[in-house]
Amino acid sequence: MCDSMKHGGPDDHGLYHVKNVPLCLGNRRLAILDLSSNGHQPMLSHKEDLIITYNGEIYNYLQIRTELINLGYIFKTQTDTEVIIYAYQHWGEAAFGKFDGIFAFCIFDKREQSVYLVRDQNGIKPLYYHFDHKTLTFASEVKAFVHADILQENEQWRIYYLAFGHLPEPYTTLKNVYSLGKGCFLKYNIRSLEHSIQSYHEFESNTSIKDESYAIERIREQLGYSIKQQMISDVDVGVLFSGGLDSSIITILANKYNHNRLSSISANFNEIDFSEKKQRNSLLQKINIQKIEQLITYRDFVQNFETVLANMDQPTNDGINTWFVCKTAKAHGIKVVLSGLGADELFGGYPSFDRIHKIQNLNWLSKSVLRSMRFSNNIRFKRLYYLSLNSPIGEYLCLRGVYSPDVIAELLDIDMKTVLDCLEDIPLHPGIKKTSNETRASWFEFNMYMQNQLLKDTDFMSMSHGVEVRVPFLDHNFINLVHSISNDIKFSYEQKKKLLVEAYKEDLPVETWKRSKMGFTFPFQEWMRKSCEIADPSRYTNKRAKLLIQNFKNNKLHWSSALALYRIYHAN
Amino acid sequence: MPIKVLFLTLKTFSLTGGIEKVCRSLCRVLYDLSEEDIIESSVYSMYDKNTDRDSRYLGKNQFQGFNGKRERFVVQSFVSGLKADVIFLSHIHLINIVYFIKKIHPHKKIYLLAHGIEIWKKLSDTKLKILNQLDKIICVSQFTANKIMEMHHIPSSKLEILNNCLDPFYYLPGKFDKPHILLDRYHLDRENLILFSLSRLSSSEKYKGYDHTIELLPQLLEKYPNLVYLLAGKWDDVEKKRLDDLIAINNLHKHIRLVGFIDEAELTDHFLLSDIFILPSQKEGFGIVFIEALASGLRVIAGNKDGSVDALQNGALGLLVDPNDQQGIRDGIGMLLNHQQTDMEKKKLQEKCVQTFGYNQYLKSMKNLLLKGKTNVNQIESI
Numbered sequence: 001m002c003d004s005m006k007h008g009g010p011d012d013h014g015l016y017h018v019k020n021v022p023l024c025l026g027n028r029r030l031a032i033l034d035l036s037s038n039g040h041q042p043m044l045s046h047k048e049d050l051i052i053t054y055n056g057e058i059y060n061y062l063q064i065r066t067e068l069i070n071l072g073y074i075f076k077t078q079t080d081t082e083v084i085i086y087a088y089q090h091w092g093e094a095a096f097g098k099f100d101g102i103f104a105f106c107i108f109d110k111r112e113q114s115v116y117l118v119r120d121q122n123g124i125k126p127l128y129y130h131f132d133h134k135t136l137t138f139a140s141e142v143k144a145f146v147h148a149d150i151l152q153e154n155e156q157w158r159i160y161y162l163a164f165g166h167l168p169e170p171y172t173t174l175k176n177v178y179s180l181g182k183g184c185f186l187k188y189n190i191r192s193l194e195h196s197i198q199s200y201h202e203f204e205s206n207t208s209i210k211d212e213s214y215a216i217e218r219i220r221e222q223l224g225y226s227i228k229q230q231m232i233s234d235v236d237v238g239v240l241f242s243g244g245l246d247s248s249i250i251t252i253l254a255n256k257y258n259h260n261r262l263s264s265i266s267a268n269f270n271e272i273d274f275s276e277k278k279q280r281n282s283l284l285q286k287i288n289i290q291k292i293e294q295l296i297t298y299r300d301f302v303q304n305f306e307t308v309l310a311n312m313d314q315p316t317n318d319g320i321n322t323w324f325v326c327k328t329a330k331a332h333g334i335k336v337v338l339s340g341l342g343a344d345e346l347f348g349g350y351p352s353f354d355r356i357h358k359i360q361n362l363n364w365l366s367k368s369v370l371r372s373m374r375f376s377n378n379i380r381f382k383r384l385y386y387l388s389l390n391s392p393i394g395e396y397l398c399l400r401g402v403y404s405p406d407v408i409a410e411l412l413d414i415d416m417k418t419v420l421d422c423l424e425d426i427p428l429h430p431g432i433k434k435t436s437n438e439t440r441a442s443w444f445e446f447n448m449y450m451q452n453q454l455l456k457d458t459d460f461m462s463m464s465h466g467v468e469v470r471v472p473f474l475d476h477n478f479i480n481l482v483h484s485i486s487n488d489i490k491f492s493y494e495q496k497k498k499l500l501v502e503a504y505k506e507d508l509p510v511e512t513w514k515r516s517k518m519g520f521t522f523p524f525q526e527w528m529r530k531s532c533e534i535a536d537p538s539r540y541t542n543k544r545a546k547l548l549i550q551n552f553k554n555n556k557l558h559w560s561s562a563l564a565l566y567r568i569y570h571a572n
Numbered sequence: 573m574p575i576k577v578l579f580l581t582l583k584t585f586s587l588t589g590g591i592e593k594v595c596r597s598l599c600r601v602l603y604d605l606s607e608e609d610i611i612e613s614s615v616y617s618m619y620d621k622n623t624d625r626d627s628r629y630l631g632k633n634q635f636q637g638f639n640g641k642r643e644r645f646v647v648q649s650f651v652s653g654l655k656a657d658v659i660f661l662s663h664i665h666l667i668n669i670v671y672f673i674k675k676i677h678p679h680k681k682i683y684l685l686a687h688g689i690e691i692w693k694k695l696s697d698t699k700l701k702i703l704n705q706l707d708k709i710i711c712v713s714q715f716t717a718n719k720i721m722e723m724h725h726i727p728s729s730k731l732e733i734l735n736n737c738l739d740p741f742y743y744l745p746g747k748f749d750k751p752h753i754l755l756d757r758y759h760l761d762r763e764n765l766i767l768f769s770l771s772r773l774s775s776s777e778k779y780k781g782y783d784h785t786i787e788l789l790p791q792l793l794e795k796y797p798n799l800v801y802l803l804a805g806k807w808d809d810v811e812k813k814r815l816d817d818l819i820a821i822n823n824l825h826k827h828i829r830l831v832g833f834i835d836e837a838e839l840t841d842h843f844l845l846s847d848i849f850i851l852p853s854q855k856e857g858f859g860i861v862f863i864e865a866l867a868s869g870l871r872v873i874a875g876n877k878d879g880s881v882d883a884l885q886n887g888a889l890g891l892l893v894d895p896n897d898q899q900g901i902r903d904g905i906g907m908l909l910n911h912q913q914t915d916m917e918k919k920k921l922q923e924k925c926v927q928t929f930g931y932n933q934y935l936k937s938m939k940n941l942l943l944k945g946k947t948n949v950n951q952i953e954s955i
Contacts, residue, residue: 270741272603273627299743302837526627532835555623 001137001144002026007311008140008463009055011035016042016051016108022190023108023115027053030466032336033061035234038077045085046074049110054081055140056103056125057470059229064098088116096185096200097121100229100476104180106138115188121201121476123169123182123451126313126459130177136188136195141313141460142172150174157315159422162408162564163401165317166453168426173314182451201476205439205483212489216503218481223249223503226475228257230338238263238292238334240325240469242520243280245497246340246349248512249504250472254338255287263290265329265337267321270297271523282509294328301527309571311464312457317402317560317567319457321520323464330465337462341454342473345445346482347490347497348438356441359398362387374406379557382407391424392433396444402561410544411568438487524559528552534566545569574612575942577602578656580649580666581617585624585637588836589772590860591687593739594712595662597931598685599629600740601938606634611942614652618645618666628741657681658942664691667702674705683941686711688857688879692719700724710734710947712858713879734947735882736858737934738867743840744926748869748918751841758802758829760845765799765909768846768870770834770861771853773807773815781853781875781895788902789824796909802846804831843868848908851875852895859883866890866925869918873904889924 002013009028017024027041042053058064061080064087069075073086080101087095088107096118104127107116117138119127129138130150137148145151152175160167170178180186183201188194209215231237231254239251241264255262266280277293284291308323329337344350362370362384373384382404386397405423409416432443455471462469472478482490485499492498501513528534529552537549545565552562579602584595602613613634617624620637638645646669653659653673658681661667670682686709695703703709703724710732711717717731750762760766769782782803792799801824807815812830819828834842843849849865852875862883865872872890874880884890893904927933937947 271627272629272631297741297743299837299840302835523627530835531837532833555621 001139001147002028004144004147005139005141005463007466010466012037012040014041016044016053021110025051025053025106025108030335030463030468031235032057032468033080033232033234034078036077039079039081041081043079043081043085045089046076050085050089051108051110052081052085052105054084054103054105056101056105056120057232057468058083058099058101058103059232059475060098060100062232093185093187093198093200102470104140113189113191115190117180117186117188118200119180119182119184121183121203122455122471122474122479123179124455124459124471124474126456127180128172128177129180129186130174131195132176134193140463142174142177143313145174145177150177152176156422158412158568159408159414159419160426161315162403162411162568163397163405163419163423164452165400165402165560165564166456167314167316168448168452170427203476203479203483207484207486209481209485210489212499212502215485215489215499219499219503222475222478222481223472224253224257226472226478227253227338230470230472230475231257233336235335236260236263236333238265238329238332238337240329240337240339240520241266241280241284242340243276243283243512244340244515245500245504245508245513246343246473248283248340248508249343249500250338250340251283251289252287252504252507253472255289261290263292263329263332263334265292265325265332265334266294267325267328267520267522268293268295269523270295271526274521274523279511279515282511286509292328292332294325296324296522298523298527298530300324301522301524302531302533305531305533308461309567311461313460314456315567315571316453316457317563318453319461320524321522322458322461322469324522325520326462326465326467326469329467335466336468336470339458339469339471340473341458341469341471342450343497343500345442345450346473346479347500348442348492349497350441350445350449355399356395356437359384359387359395374404379404379561389420389424391426391428392440393423393426393428395440396448397423399441399444400449402564407544407548411542411565413542436487438491442491524563525555528559528562529555533570534562540565540569542569574606574609575658576656577605577611577613577658577660577942578649578652579613579615579660579662580653580669581615581620581662582665583619584615584617584629584662585626586620590736590857591662591690593860594685594687594736596626596629597737597739597934598660598662598938599635600931601935603630603634604935605939605942610939611658614656616645616649616652618642653680658683661685663687664695664699664703667699667706670706671698671702674702681707681945683708683710686716686720686857688712688716689855691716692723692855695724704730706730707945708732708941710941712736713882715879715881716857732941732947733882734934734937734941735929736860736863737929737931738860738863738926740931742864742867744922745840745844745868748844748915750845754838754841754845758800758831758845760800763798765796766802766846766848767799767905768802768804768842768849768865769851770804770842770849771851773803773805773811773830775808775810775814779854781851783818784852784895784898784901785850786818786822786824786828788898788905789827790822791902792905793827795906799827799909801828802831802842803828804834804842806833839864840868843870846870847913848873848905850901850905851880852893852901853880854878854895856880856883862890863925863929867922867929869913869915869922871908871913871921873901873908883929885928889921889928 005028009030011031012029015026025042042051044051058080061083065083068086102124103120104125154175157173184199186197239254241247241251308320367388370388373381376382383398383401385404386394405416405419408419458469535553537546540546551557581595605611606613615635617637619640621639622637625635649669661684684706717733720726819825843865849870850873854877856878858879862872874884875895876892891904893901941947
């Protein structure tokens with residue numbers, strides 16, 4: 001299992017198992033802090049009664065370490081791994097909430113004969129598990145389970161994928177392999193075989209900040225702090241710099257707190273519509289950093305396409321851009337990069353913030369009218385069908401879904417009821433129905449789109465190159481702050497991410513904050529339409545798929561929808 | 573004030589033939605010169621759709637596809653043509669549009685691109701009359717220019733020879749190893765000697781240069797048993813069946829691979845895979861495929877009876893053979909196969925090709941044409 005994840009942990013590997021204990025822990029290490037062999041994992045406590053295997057970074061580990069030293073603990077290494085061990089030893093389960101970072105780990109507590117699986121508050125690092133009658137198996141990637149002979153496919157994964165463009169948590173392509181929820185831990189007793197899952201952290205929303213200038217001041221202070229903290233690394237750090245607002249903010253702040261020379265990593269294209277070089281240069285000319293610009297061509301896309309798909313741990317319609325920019329980072333010897341991910345979701349950067357109002361206005365329509373929308377020829381109208389679902393998931397799918405349920409049924413040759421039952425059964429926070437439009441749109445973006453798609457894709461696409469992506473906007477103190485700001489000053493229909501713009505306007509060139517650019521936008525529509533592999537209708541036997549691919553060829557279907565078809569019918 | 577340029581085309585993006593490739597390069601020239609504020613350009617395509625535009629070559633606002641709506645295309649071209657300072661026509665078929673424009677504005681510059689076979693045939697009197705009124709006919713080769721002078725009696729002063737160029741985005745390899753992905757795909761190994769042809773495989777095409785190569789294979793195999801002929805290009809069903817039958821009758825299935833359409837992303841790799849590119853044609857206006865092969869360091873055998881002569885620089889860049897002389901072609905192949913090309917030789921060949929046919933030279937010539945009415949400024953000075 002461990003060897004199958006070598007790409008994400010190329011620097012070291014280790015196993016822990018002892019006689020008479022029905023347990024084996026494994027690790028592949030990507031060395032970022034304390035590059036010496038001291039960081040070898042699985043790591044044992046002095047008394048050898050606590051054993052850990054861990055993936056991620058604890059940004060506040062030095063503070064916790066000092067606290068523990070003051071309490072009398074002695075450390076052998078400079079790693080954050082060791083800090084987790086003694087934090088757990090001292091505070092028990094309460095330690096998990098103290099960690100500020102991106103992490104997934106397993107601790108075996110010999111004293112209690114308990115195994116803990118713990119995932120960070122934001123679910124940035126993945127953690128999957130599987131139970132059968134006697135065995136708990138866990139890993140950072142779903143594909144690793146195959147090496148433990150856990151092979152049975154989850155029959156519903158294609159429905160999820162065609163509806164969402166990804167697989168929503170906790171589901172995976174494998175039956176009974178689930179992702180552990182964010183901010184949760186799973187406790188398992190290896191003697192009694194009993195287990196429980198508990199949440200150790202939930203974000204609260206108390207909207208106490210109502211004054212804009214105070215909010216701006218606090219944003220600047222907290223984001224600066226978050227970036228300063230996330231610069232901690234014993235290897236070079238880079239910034240994924242698309243030229244948009246979010247990555248520009250990260251770039252100027254990272255440059256401020258970086259003691260070595262910072263690198264910015266950007267993608268260039270021959271396609272005129274996608275060339276952002278001029279806009280990027282307006283900021284880059286102002287600061288002294290190493291500029292890495294990688295030209296990515298149609299040829300690169302075609303020649304790497306199958307590898308990119310093979311590197312996806314789970315099917316998804318996104319992440320290809322991350323794969324390319326992280327490849328560039330790796331080629332320049334950069335192991336750690338900062339990304340602007342999360343700002344759109346926190347500050348209302350997506351069109352769904354506007355659209356949720358529009359679809360709310362359709363609430364007066366009866367369910368039968370909404371259901372009849374499936375007969376429309378327009379893909380957007382077809383998705384209105386989802387509003388007739390009993391679960392709020394319908395609202396999300398109407399805003400962000402890929403295919404409507406009737407199309408999914410046709411594509412998979414199943415009946416529509418199976419599709420609808422499957423989608424309605426997805427567990428969702430019950431309170432979400434009662435929140436305001438803006439809060440709900442933000443909640444959907446944050447807890448569904450970002451959680452299930454962006455973060456997941458970013459992690460496995462970057463890890464396929466052995467590159468760690470850090471996301472300063474998702475520092476949990478920063479999230480707490482943003483959640484405490486009233487919607488009235490946070491969201492504006494006139495300007496996307498208004499508050500963030502106001503906070504950093506003075507530091508950025510006008511070109512950067514006046515545009516509505518989002519992330520790394522690649523010319524996928526052009527590239528995929530040109531690719532015979534994807535866009536040749538004769539390669540698809542399913543009638544509906546053939547028709548949809550023909551529409552794609554005529555530029556009447558978005559590339560992500562076409563990619564979903566390719567993934568379902570052709571990718572291995 | 574930037575010069576207002578209107579470029580009228582039949583198809584630019586929805587086909588991948590030679591004429592379309594030239595149109596795309598010219599589009600990029602117009603884009604680059606617009607970025608320099610030298611010109612203001614618009615490109616109209618009669619048969620492309622707006623969504624066919626490949627955004628590497630020009631911006632959204634510079635292109636309009638009329639999706640086969642010919643009347644609309646003609647009317648709009650006429651109206652915009654009246655406002656333009658310079659009009660480029662990509663094809664002789666578009667020549668009628670400029671008749672009245674030239675009447676109304678005799679000083680307006682109008683240029684026609686002359687590729688090959690489309691202009692070597694008999695033209696109507698009206699077309700001939702307009703042809704004579706154009707400011708310049710830009711011929712892709714000396715051969716095309718000679719034909720125009722010979723058939724249509726256009727004075728040489730009206731003709732400009734501007735060879736086609738490599739596509740600005742053509743991938744130039746830095747290394748010349750045979751790509752293992754393609755070796756595996758076609759079940760080949762490094763011991764195989766590979767002849768390569770790329771051409772539309774069309775049943776309506778009367779002259780089939782690749783047939784001559786197929787005919788030669790049995791003789792060549794006696795001396796070079798590891799020889800494989802890779803025949804690529806989009807085929808129609810009739811031609812595919814004819815070729816399959818031909819291969820079966822001659823029992824050549826082990827030595828011929830019909831590989832079909834090659835995506836531009838893999839074109840360079842196919843040249844790298846091969847030892848000789850061979851296409852002794854008879855009616856090629858220029859043959860961009862030859863310079864693409866040369867730019868990948870690949871040796872080329874082409875015919876000496878058409879525009880290929882320009883592409884091979886009268887034999888300086890490759891071997892010119894009489895397309896009707898089978899013995900000569902066989903000897904030519906043998907001569908090249910007896911010498912294994914070194915990487916250094918490939919590099920040199922690539923450099924020579926890029927020096928002669930690189931996009932930057934083409935850009936410069938077009939800029940000269942637009943600013944000074946002549947593609948080659950040195951020539952003006954010498955006159």
